[in-house]
Amino acid sequence: MFNKQDFRLRPLNISDEERIFIWRNQEHIRRNMYTDHLISKEDHHQWFSQTLKDPSKSYLIFQVEQNPIGLVYFTGIDSKNSKCDWGFYLGEEASPRGSGFVMEFMALSHVFSEISIRKLCCEVFAFNISVIKQHKRFGFQEEGILKKHIFKDNQYQDVVKLALFEEVWQEYEYSLNKKYFTPPPHNRLVAKCSQPLVISVVSNEESWINEYLYELILDWFYQGHQVEWTHHIRDLQGGDLCFYLSCSEIVPASILSKFKQNLVVHESDLPQGKGWSPLTWQILEGKNDIPVTLFEAAKQVDSGNIYLQQWLHFQGHETIDELRHAQAQATLKLCKEFVREYPDILKRTRPQVGKSSFYHRRTPQDSKLDPHISIANQFNLLRIVDNERYPAFFEWAGRLYIVKIYVGFSQPNNG
Numbered sequence: 254m255f256n257k258q259d260f261r262l263r264p265l266n267i268s269d270e271e272r273i274f275i276w277r278n279q280e281h282i283r284r285n286m287y288t289d290h291l292i293s294k295e296d297h298h299q300w301f302s303q304t305l306k307d308p309s310k311s312y313l314i315f316q317v318e319q320n321p322i323g324l325v326y327f328t329g330i331d332s333k334n335s336k337c338d339w340g341f342y343l344g345e346e347a348s349p350r351g352s353g354f355v356m357e358f359m360a361l362s363h364v365f366s367e368i369s370i371r372k373l374c375c376e377v378f379a380f381n382i383s384v385i386k387q388h389k390r391f392g393f394q395e396e397g398i399l400k401k402h403i404f405k406d407n408q409y410q411d412v413v414k415l416a417l418f419e420e421v422w423q424e425y426e427y428s429l430n431k432k433y434f435t436p437p438p439h440n441r442l443v444a445k446c447s448q449p450l451v452i453s454v455v456s457n458e459e460s461w462i463n464e465y466l467y468e469l470i471l472d473w474f475y476q477g478h479q480v481e482w483t484h485h486i487r488d489l490q491g492g493d494l495c496f497y498l499s500c501s502e503i504v505p506a507s508i509l510s511k512f513k514q515n516l517v518v519h520e521s522d523l524p525q526g527k528g529w530s531p532l533t534w535q536i537l538e539g540k541n542d543i544p545v546t547l548f549e550a551a552k553q554v555d556s557g558n559i560y561l562q563q564w565l566h567f568q569g570h571e572t573i574d575e576l577r578h579a580q581a582q583a584t585l586k587l588c589k590e591f592v593r594e595y596p597d598i599l600k601r602t603r604p605q606v607g608k609s610s611f612y613h614r615r616t617p618q619d620s621k622l623d624p625h626i627s628i629a630n631q632f633n634l635l636r637i638v639d640n641e642r643y644p645a646f647f648e649w650a651g652r653l654y655i656v657k658i659y660v661g662f663s664q665p666n667n668g
Contacts (some may be wrong), residue, residue: 254435255355255433257359257392257433262313262653263314264314265304265312265324266620267305270301270382272344273297273344274292274297276300277297278291279346282344287403294635309328309329309330309331311326311330312325315343322345323353324340324342325359326339330368335371336371337370338373339374341353343356349425354433357388361391361417367586367589369586372416372419373416373417375393375414376399376414377413378403379398379411380410382464385413385415391417391425391429392422392424393415394415394421395416397413397414398413399414420435423575426582427574440612450473450478450592451479451480452480452494452495452592453480453512454481454497455496456484466498468484473592478592486500489511489512491511492512495516496516496518497515498588504550518584519546520532521535524605524606524610525556525610526612527554527612528611528612528613529613530579533541539633541566541568542567543567544562544563544564545563548560558602558603558604559602560599571636572637573640574634621645621646622645623647624648
């Protein structure tokens, strides 16, 4: 398994010009590029300077233990249609085994969380079978073949067009992350730096979201912020920002006053859906489009001004792990955006408007099935239950039966 702490994506900067020049001219890179001639320093300098200024492009250096070994790039960023193209390569041939796999995973996580697109496209020479196979491991699907499209190696080569949609990536990201990456620790983390925003994060010690928060805190750490993560509000020392993420403790005014801003993320279109487990309750109501809202904590529960909002779009078949993964990704995205835009984002706040509604706290009894009603009519309940903490159950003939649900694979039709 890979440890994410060993890898990092950072923005391209002026100090990378010479390194990229060397990489671009290596034979193992040129053989898979549309442009495969040797590049002069003058042409490279002109390209590099324009690239750093072009808002429709984003270039990132992939590092292993602080050593640059590869390049990731997103081009043709189209905010209107929410799509872009991409590519990547390992510049150092003697890179650790599996580096290409990790680089693609981190690149896809970045583009769908930071650039906010719905469709990622790429073109690969048909002879580059290994890369095509790797893309498909991440959920890419072929959209067509450009026959005899590029003249290379004294003949016209076919080019395979592939694409990955955000909703597909959300499903693949969860399973790949669980299978190939070492789970982060769930304990307290303190990171220090010289010129920080002082940020605190509070989450319940047993919360499922903890496995995602390490990424968030590490991201802020690398940006140069001072970050503290704790599971108890009594440990909070104060600072600029405090994020209460899956924190069930009532936060008194004495704690709120320690920070300039106190932020909460809630999965509803506030002021509707205040209270407990809003995503779960809305799934039970049959909703597939659910907002995630970042707002200021206030004296009254879930009543503060709103800063940011993102909508989740489900297809109606996702189970609890998939729902939580989408929720976590949206939470991380909103938190990162707030910090990135702070303090200017304070000017864009808006009050909650409309009639309030409130969801009560779920109990084990809320997972009870009715054996007289079909699975189809109770599927939303089945897919939101926690198999370990609050499994579905029903009573029959004086006995209690536990029901657990998992995503399986369709059996082939042999008929």
